[in-house]
Amino acid sequence: MYNYNLHVFTTFNGISCLFSFIPSHSNIPSYQMLKRVSYKLRQKICRAVIVPIERNPRTNDNIQTHKRKTNFKDFLTRHTHVISYELFHFKDYCLSFKPSYSVKMNSVEMQQFKPPASVKGMVKLDRSKFDDMLKVPTIIIPVKKLQMMLKKLRKYGLKLKHLSPVLALEQTHPDFDSHKRFLFDPRKFETHDELTEMVQSILGSENAQTSSIEFYELKVSYENWNFQEVMQAIIPDDIESISGFAEVGHIAHFNLRDEMLPYKHIIGEVLLDKIPAVKTVVNKLSSIDNTYRTFQMELLAGEDNYVTRTKENSYVFELDFSKVYWNTRLGTEHHRMTNSLSCGDIVFDVFAGIGPFAIPAAKRRATVYANDLNPYSYENLLKNIKLNKCDTSLITCSNLDGREFINTVMKDKLKQIFTEGVDKEGMNVSNISSISVLMNLPALAYTFLDAFSGILSDVDNFNTKVPLPIINCYCFTNLPEANDKWGGDTDAELKHRVTNMVEGLQEDDVTVRFVRDVAPQKLMMCVSFKLTQEIMCGTKKVKSNNTEETEVTTDEPPAKCQKTESNASVSTA
Incomplete structure (x- = not known):
């Protein structure tokens, strides 16, 4: 041990x-x-x-x-x-x-179970060069004992594409009609002796008699190796092998490093061969740094078709992958934020995209206000609402800049909700159980937070019986900034960044939650806090001459604020 x-x-x-x-x-x-x-x-x-x-x-x-x-x-x-x-x-x-690592084995055959070395460095796919003869350890089992033996031997069996570990014997073999050949995977054993001991132990417990272990010459080809095995054989040893890719409907998306670019087209061809559901293979060329959160891509192999459908958490989404933002790694987060919603909840999705938050929320009977600046995302959002058979009376969509959405659509709804004595347009305020604001634009979302300061500054009769809105703002960590000023504490850096944008917000009122790894020095986090009456109305607590707490509007000129404080007279904006 x-x-x-x-x-x-x-x-x-x-x-x-x-x-x-x-x-x-x-x-x-x-x-x-x-x-x-x-x-x-x-x-x-x-x-x-x-x-x-x-x-x-x-x-x-x-x-x-x-x-x-x-x-x-x-x-x-x-x-x-x-x-x-x-x-x-x-x-x-x-x-x-x-x-x-070095592996000591008693037989050379057990060390060389992989595609032929001649394919190393191949940049133009030649499938015939993968044809090879491999020596595989086997035993011959009576047909009558086969089903019983497979229960214990199956996990040791050879697993190759388009190949069963149980083969018929050659027609010239004397036991052709009564026996079958079972193929072992040599990669699962360190030595031939280890394989022999295992087989003897299993056969002895079943009172089964078979031939001794022998090596069988197995003909393999390109069809028998999976994508990862083919690429490991092709990519030179001094280059890290492909770690993975994202599938969006029929599209496979790579983010290849520079040293992999000479092999980009062969990567695309092999993937098309090995994963039948994939029809289009693309490589990301640039970071997401434009207004619509899209990136440039190049076609590596397959069809020049980027309109696809993908499924996430039982919901179907249609999108044009070349024109909208979609991240397959956020499915868990989408489920987490929408799974507990119900008909008494209100959701403002400021950067809704094609609807991964908005549609599940609407399907759970929450009232949703979804917005996205990208016109293609907006079009796909409307399509996906119909595709998922959402109740259109529960979801309202807009194609606005995030700040404009906050200052118009969201402001108007919050004003209706939090002002006493005004027409609610059929809205039953007493049934509201929560108000959530989702801001999934990690690179920039925090820069929109200042729009919430004083958003209800013209509300005189604030209804304190309604639940206060909860902001969920997604951010990327800034490790250099955290190292320089916060001793490497990225949570402290995020809290400081957010409180600087929202006047009246204290760091103790902010929570930070990990969402996912983006890179070794870059994490995606969710920063959450409550929009208080003081923040929304643009007021703050101050001490008057009689030491009682009062409120003063923060958007007044300095002289007027001082005069108000001296008279101990307070007006709530």
């Missing part, structure tokens, strides 16, 4: 240093841990080594509890006792790694 320590080699001012980290709860070090270590050290890690340390098997630490670390567990339990991860850098603090 082992514990695992993580030893990190790095450099400070030209001096090589070694740091040791002990994972909590004897966890096996993971890629996420390496990222956190890099962030804490503020340095580029040159090399990381995981070293198993013997421990008492009677302790409560159990490696089996860490089932999500399957890759690391696989390496540590089946291969060498020391595993090194070479780290490569493409951006500051952006780490990636490739395992480099």
